[in-house]
Amino acid sequence: MAKKPHATPNLDQLESGPWPSFVTGLKRLAKDKDMMVDLLGHLEHSYETRQGYWKGGTVGVFGYGGGIIPRFTEIKDENDQPVFKDAAEFHTLRVMPPPGMHYNTDILRKFCDLWEKHGSGLIAFHGQSGDIMFQGATGENVQKAFDEINELGFDLGGAGPAVRTSMSCVGASRCEQSCFDEARAHRAAINTFVGDIHRPALPYKFKFKFSGCPNDCMNSIQRSDMAVIGTWRDNIRTDEALAKKWFAKHGLNELVNDVVGMCPTRAIQLKEIKDVSKDANVSSVAVNDSQALEINNKDCVRCMHCINVMTGALAPGKDKGVTILVGGKRTLKIGDLMGTVIIPFMKLESDEDFEKFIDLAQRTIDFFAENALEHERTGEMIERIGLMNFLEGIEVEVDPNMVSAPRTNPFVRMDGWDEEVARVKARQAAA
Amino acid sequence: MSQPQMRKPIESGVPDNKQYMHPLMVKNYGNWKYHDRPRPGVLHHVSHNGDEIWTVRAGTQRQMDVHTIRKLCDIADKFAEGHVRFTIRSNIEYMVGDEKKVAPLIAELEKNGFPVGGTGNSVSMISHTQGFLHCDIPATDASGVVKALMDELYDEFKNEEMPNRVRLSTSCCEINCGGQADLAIIIQHTKPPRINHDLVANICERPAVVARCPVAAIRPAMVNGKPSLEVDEKKCVCCGACFPPCPPMAINHPEHSKLAIWVGGKNSNARSKPQFMKMVAMGLPNNPPRWPEVAEVVKRILRVYKEDARPWERMADWIERIGWPRFFEKADLPFTKYLIDDWRGGRANLNASTHIRF
Incomplete structure (x- = not known):
């Protein structure tokens, strides 16, 4: 039995209503743990005053420089003593999840047991960078909890100016749109740079994210320094039985309005079967006895819309790989930045392909480490130095797929134009 | 005077997910053909070899006590096949290889207060912070x-x-x-940050704080004889970027x-x-x-x-x-x-x- 609970009239109001209540969970923990009694008091005080009361500090585990988020209370009495003394330290362990966030009940129960013993009993699945967050341990218990978690085969994630914990989608394990082995790429990258996760020494954070197709369920373009997104080069695959089944259920109006009409590059047309092009770059599939969809794959930008609507009837091609974009992040400091293309396509299947990918990631991180200013993200660095300087630094050739449009102003020194034309032509001839 | 022997961490990084994955997903890895949604909260995936798997998705509070997690595990062991995964929005997913298990699983989740849904054209769980x-x-x-x-x-x-x-x-x-x-x-x-000039010199690395400001509104200054920082309040966009590196610049109100x-x-x-x-x-x-x-x-x-x-x-x-x-x-x-x-x-x-x- 824990000590007497504090009055929590604000938090109590979050126990009603149909959605699962975290407050009810906190109260269950507070039955046995003084720490959680005081954590509830601490949180209630924030609700009353509309202010936060945690400060950071320095807490770590032996051998690592990051991965623990230290939290010390700032609610003190007139003698500078913590008002909620059993929650005066409430540190978090960030632990990297398996790719796709798969678990069995055995490992989850082990997490629960060790965290009930060493910590508060509160675990978040998952934080915004993908970490399992074991929330609420004293400084003394952080090492004990980590040792047990580590022995189970799990490791701390990133914090501060470091390579950060990554996320990958459910991907190949259960999604027909998957265009590469997301989990393998995720592990290959993160486990290569694990030293840069555990010993923060970069100018600022560096995030990888892995999405199996351009639906980008991991939101990698907007929130990772290196976004690895599945795509394909050959023709969209089709399945006539599933196409006819779809058409029988949805009809011509939906086919025209929701599929043909919403293609962003007008690559899809509805045609009489006899008029369908025989061109090698065309995919087609009959939807009934007389009409077929015709897709010009040269015009298709692999946006996924038609495949999302008619899943199975239409599917990504077989010549799969990834597009890599660099530099996404949210506002601070210079304004929002999307990741932009640096590798339009690369295969990611053989051991050699994965080595090439890791080599690219290594060159990118090395260049970032040497050239970014303190607290500057990859995208901000590229904004400052220009994409060309970045590409030269990581030894990647220019490609028109990297731009939405060529330059619209003449303000550039171009005295190297002729040599550059010769170089580009020589490269094309050699390819 | 020897230090106690500390345990050296095993830098294992990200674990292999196959050891936790539902066996049908391991078997059909990279070989799924299509999916449909029999009802909200349920996904039905079919592989190229005809295998089928049903996924039931339910909302959680993300910040979970161990009792909630154990309850979710009990449901997985009794009504599903012992494997779960989480989505990026903290929904939990149960996978089963038999359609007959879907309805009892949904009933059990709902009975325990976990709403089944969040698929397709729904409003999914809100992704959030701390x-x-x-x-x-x-x-x-x-x-x-x-x-x-x-x-x-x-x-x-x-x-x-x-x-x-x-x-x-x-x-x-x-x-x-x-x-x-x-x-x-x-x-x-x-409103611009309210600065506690007594604390700035001891807590904040002043050049780093100056560099953090997106509109160059912060400059070093001596205030009441102490090295501190001042903010040009006309320029300040109240973004709060100075607050994390310098907590005496209180932005929250x-x-x-x-x-x-x-x-x-x-x-x-x-x-x-x-x-x-x-x-x-x-x-x-x-x-x-x-x-x-x-x-x-x-x-x-x-x-x-x-x-x-x-x-x-x-x-x-x-x-x-x-x-x-x-x-x-x-x-x-x-x-x-x-x-x-x-x-x-x-x-x-x-x-x-x-x-x-x-």
């Missing part, structure tokens, strides 16, 4: 805001009645850890830290290219424990989107079709001068055409 519970710089809470809003949006989670999927996020400061979304709720500060609503963020490449969200409402009070003023605006925007958007139009696609003037009119939100972008590159957000809807 807030008052654990963050060192929050101006509001996260889990509480989400609990309050999901209570209001409960039916939209359990049904698939929206034009396309709806993704929400909340963030307790302008760093926006919750991320881009169809609709996001983010703190917006309205119970009254002046307001909530803003942003719409039209889209990370998918489907149809249009990915888009950033845009601010459409501001000045909403930070009003725990249930933030009713925020909930009212969120529900209003979602209602007009639901009524007016065509099938497959995400929030951004819908607004692109109807135009911003009609969005503000339909959502009954005032368009003010503060919503005109004057940050660098902001000119790209002006209307350089005669494309005007009358």
Whole structure:
């Protein structure tokens, strides 16, 4: 039995209503743990005053420089003593999840047991960078909890100016749109740079994210320094039985309005079967006895819309790989930045392909480490130095797929134009 | 004087997920053909060799006590096949290889208070941050805001009645850890930091704080004989970037830290290219424990989107079709001068055409 609970009239109001209540969970923990009694008091005080009361500090585990988020209370009495003394330290362990966030009940129960013993009993699945967050341990218990978690085969994630914990989608394990082995790429990258996760020494954070197709369920373009997104080069695959089944259920109006009409590059047309092009770059599939969809794959930008609507009837091609974009992040400091293309396509299947990918990631991180200013993200660095300087630094050739449009102003020194034309032509001839 | 022997960490990095994955998913890895949704909250995937797997998705509170996690495990062991996974929005997924197990699993989840839904054209769980519970710089809470809003949006989670999927996020400061979304709720500060000059010299690395400011409004200064920092309050955009590296520059305020609503963020490449969200409402009070003023605006925007958007139009696609003037009119939100972008590159957000809807 824990000590007497504090009055929590604000938090109590979050126990009603149909959605699962975290407050009810906190109260269950507070039955046995003084720490959680005081954590509830601490949180209630924030609700009353509309202010936060945690400060950071320095807490770590032996051998690592990051991965623990230290939290010390700032609610003190007139003698500078913590008002909620059993929650005066409430540190978090960030632990990297398996790719796709798969678990069995055995490992989850082990997490629960060790965290009930060493910590508060509160675990978040998952934080915004993908970490399992074991929330609420004293400084003394952080090492004990980590040792047990580590022995189970799990490791701390990133914090501060470091390579950060990554996320990958459910991907190949259960999604027909998957265009590469997301989990393998995720592990290959993160486990290569694990030293840069555990010993923060970069100018600022560096995030990888892995999405199996351009639906980008991991939101990698907007929130990772290196976004690895599945795509394909050959023709969209089709399945006539599933196409006819779809058409029988949805009809011509939906086919025209929701599929043909919403293609962003007008690559899809509805045609009489006899008029369908025989061109090698065309995919087609009959939807009934007389009409077929015709897709010009040269015009298709692999946006996924038609495949999302008619899943199975239409599917990504077989010549799969990834597009890599660099530099996404949210506002601070210079304004929002999307990741932009640096590798339009690369295969990611053989051991050699994965080595090439890791080599690219290594060159990118090395260049970032040497050239970014303190607290500057990859995208901000590229904004400052220009994409060309970045590409030269990581030894990647220019490609028109990297731009939405060529330059619209003449303000550039171009005295190297002729040599550059010769170089580009020589490269094309050699390819 | 020898130190106690410390355990050396095993730098194992990310574990192999195959050891935790449902066996049918291991067997059919990379070989799935298509899926459909028999009902909201349930996915049915079929592989090229004919294997089938059913997934039941349920909402959680994300911040879970061990008793809740053990309950979820009990359900997995008794009604599913012992394997679960989590989505990026903290929904839990149970996988079963037999359709007959779906209905009893749903019943058990619902009986224990875990709503089944969040698939397809639903409003899924709100992606969120730590807030008052654990963050060192929050101006509001996260889990509480989400609990309050999901209570209001409960039916939209359990049904698939929206034009396309709806993704929400909340963030307790302008760093926006919750991320881009169809609709996001983010703190917006309205007053410059209040500086405790007695503490700055001891706590803050002053050049680093000066460098952090996006509008160069901070400069070193001697105040009351102590080295400190001062803020040009006319230049300050109240973003709060100086607060994390320098806690004596208090930016959070119970009254002046307001909530803003942003719409039209889209990370998918489907149809249009990915888009950033845009601010459409501001000045909403930070009003725990249930933030009713925020909930009212969120529900209003979602209602007009639901009524007016065509099938497959995400929030951004819908607004692109109807135009911003009609969005503000339909959502009954005032368009003010503060919503005109004057940050660098902001000119790209002006209307350089005669494309005007009358």
